[in-house]
Amino acid sequence: MCCVWLSVHIDDLRDTEDMSLNLSVFCGMPISKLVPPAQSGIETCESVNAQALTETAHLHSLSLVRSCVQKAVGLLRDPNDLTCRSMQRMNILLGLLGENHGETGALFQNVLLGRLAGTLVQREELVHNPGEWVNREAKKRQALQEGGTLRHTLWRCLQSTLTPVLAYMVEVLDRDANLDLLISAGLSKALIQLWLDILADRHILDLTPPQNSSGSDQEVLVQHYLLLGGEEQPCAAPFSWLIRRHFQSLWEESEFIPVTEDDSTQRIVQFVSTATSSKLGSLIGKLSDQEHLDLDKRYLRDFLLLSFKIKSEDELRVLTRAALGCVSELQRSMTINPDLSPAWVMAAARHYAPRLDTLSHILLLQPQLAPDILQQASHTKPTDMLEDILALGICVERTKLQTVTSLSECESLLRRVELLQPCLDRAFSEKYSSLCNPGCLQHLDSIRSIWRGMLVVAAFIQQVLFEGKQIDPSLEDLALKHCSLLQSLMQDSPDLRNVDTLQQLIRILNSYHQKCISGDLRFGINCPVCLSELKEPSTLPCGHVFCLSCLQSSLQTDRHYCPKCREDLPPNFQPSVSKTIKSALQQHAEIRGCCNSFFLEVVSRFCLSDGESPREGVVELLFSLLISAQGNVYRTRELTPFLECVDNSPVVRSVLPKLLLQYRYRHFKVYILL
Structure with missing residues (x-):
């Protein structure tokens, strides 16, 4: 061969x-x-x-x-x-x-x-x-x-x-x-x-x-794309990963399509038309109505497993119901006949991505919520997308019910607030609200009100309780008591644009501030002579405290007695700075600073925030805190709930006017001109 x-x-x-x-x-x-x-x-x-x-x-x-x-x-x-x-x-x-x-x-x-x-x-x-x-x-x-x-x-x-x-x-x-x-x-x-x-x-x-x-x-x-609780799942629809990838690519291409309308309706219509007429869309279009429905149900399950990290069958049912609601709401808003085809599933998922992502994020953080969401959703129309709102409401309500009677409970509340904060911030955005129907918006407003109250409590824990504990550990129980009072107030009336609620918060802060005063400052923190806050404090045998300079001036005029109670002083008495009183004053100033920081955050974030007008009386109350009258003399003070804090620096005088000017309300001009 x-x-x-x-x-x-x-x-x-x-x-x-x-x-x-x-x-x-x-x-x-x-x-x-x-x-x-x-x-x-x-x-x-x-x-x-x-x-x-x-x-x-x-x-x-x-x-x-x-x-x-x-x-x-x-x-x-x-x-x-x-x-x-x-x-x-x-x-x-x-x-x-x-x-x-x-x-x-x-x-x-x-x-x-x-x-x-x-x-x-x-x-x-x-x-x-x-x-x-x-x-x-x-x-x-x-x-x-x-x-x-x-x-x-x-x-x-x-x-x-x-x-x-x-x-x-x-x-x-x-x-x-x-x-x-x-x-x-x-x-x-x-x-x-x-x-x-x-x-x-x-x-x-x-x-x-x-x-x-x-x-x-x-x-x-x-490669395995379908996971449920970390376990690999078989696909229910033929080549579901390929179908999703194909329509995802078409959606990304549609982003470059010029549209004339302000909303994305025109883009969605063009995307669905392109997807349906594509080669893969044409193959799917050959199916009969019954076969198409079978494919749609199978594909929806696979699409959700491909798009989100789902841990349980309950979570899958929640997201399935939410996705169906998204498709239904989108088609209803566009007067389109019901159609659960892969193209419409992709369009609805992308259009309502902020809401679906928020729901997925909440379930990732709180997987035990799924049965509760399903139970509440069973009382609503299946054609409405509200599972994300229900999930947010459950989370906020449970946060509201957490007690703050111990340091560990306060730390737990803070962790929960920090955990949920990204989800709530996303839900309160304008873009998110534009994707909600009137019923969802009403529920969302209620959630926002409750959450603001929780944020106020969290701010108190961070700025007053924790900071005060570092200054003086003995104040922990007192701070916890007032934290519970504040929480009760926020549970009953969380709207700080209401003057009554703001006044009650100020009372709680003043109560805490007064009870923080140590026994060494039992006669107050102001000098009886100059009526200003004590500087270089000097103590007399009778216990009264004066500024060292004020006391020296009084003694130079041959007044060898206490300017307050008239008790005679020892013959060779020489006034000096009391280290004990000075330390107590410094500690008290630090605690007051914590309270002032908390109050300023409350005013800026919750009284004058989100472009909403405060209720009647709030502006007058805030200006009364900024200006103090001593006879016929008006002096500016820090923006503080404490009456004795007179401002010696003109810088902070502009804090409140700046906050008010962002609203440009006509009736604020009167106060600003003053």
Whole structure:
């Protein structure tokens, strides 16, 4: 035979059903032409050799592919190294590629062989003289020795060529156990046909292996997208990950479409039209109404698992109900007939993304809320999207009921507030409100009011309780008592734009401030002579305290008695600064500073915030705190709830006017001019 092959080898003497005995007819023919789809499963190709026109070479493509299945599946690696899935995958493939395959198997074989041939053509474009593969193998002495015969050697060459390609294709086809659908008794013939149609279209499903996967023994990592509670889930709809990716890409492209309307309605209409008329959309559009509904329900489940981190079936039910509400509200606002197609699911999910993301975030933080949300949602219309509002309401109500009678409880409340703050901030934004119907907006306003009260309590804990504890640990119980009083006030009346609520808060702060005064300051913190806050305090034997300079001036006028109670002083009495009183004054000033910081935050964030006008009397109350009258003399003070704090710096005089000017209310001008 060396005259034909120019090599030394052994030939088989008997023909087989898999590969013809005459191998010369394969010369000059690329491998891709040996595995075309055919109805019989046995492909014949005439030799290009003029001397062998009467001879034909046959290659049983299905036998070749079946012989590659085990190794191809062995190259696949699941994330959790599921051996059982490898066995299931191999059994499904061998069943579909077997002789007793049925109608589904016959269609699958035909489509798979066609895609294999197409992929091989793409790979052969990068190879020099792909038709010379027979001659190249015939010259490999080691390959011939390992193969035993030339025909077996060529068969092994075909296997090594097809195996990595088949491995990559199987990985794509079996993502999220997608192959199971072909043998599932619950999947209709129409959806099975959709499965096969997607596989057949190379423009929809790209099965070209990456260039770095040329090695025949290179492992292929199987991708899993559907997770529920961290566990992998099988897909319910054919190629659901591909459908979502396709429509996601179309949505991103639609962002560049110019629209004339202020809202996104026009863009949504154009997106749905484009998605429906796309190749994948056209395949889906061939389904009957009943089959379409079946696909829609299956796809919605997969879409949610693909889009959100879901931990339980209850969470999945919550998000399913929310997604259905989003689609219904969007179509109702656009006067569109109900349609749960993948295109509308994508449009609604993107349009209501802030609300769905907030709901998902809350469930991620508080997964135990799902049953409560479902229970409350059962009393509402299924066509309304309000699951996020219900979740926010439950969270805020539970936060409201937390007690603050101990330091650990206060820390727990702060952690909960910090945990929920991002969700609530998002929910209170203008964009979020624009996505809510009137009923949801009303509920959201109620939640906002309660949450503001919780933020006031949290601010008190941070700025008064914790800061005061660092200044004087003995004040902890007193601060906790007043924190409970403040919490009760916020539970009953959280609106600080109401003058009565603001006055009650000021009373609570004054009560705390007064009770913080130590016994060393039992006569007050103001000098009886100059009536200002004590500076360099000096104590007399009677206990009264004066500024050192004021006391020295009094003694220089031969008044050797207390300017307050007239008690005589010792003959050689020399006034000096009392370190005890000075320390007590410093501590008291620090505590008062904490209270003032808290009060300023209350005014700026909750009295004069969000562009809303404060109620009648609030502005007058705030200006009365800023200006103090001493006879006919008016002096500015810090913006403080404490009456004795006179301002010696003109800087803080502008704090309140600046806060008021942002509203530009006409009736504020009178106070600002004063």
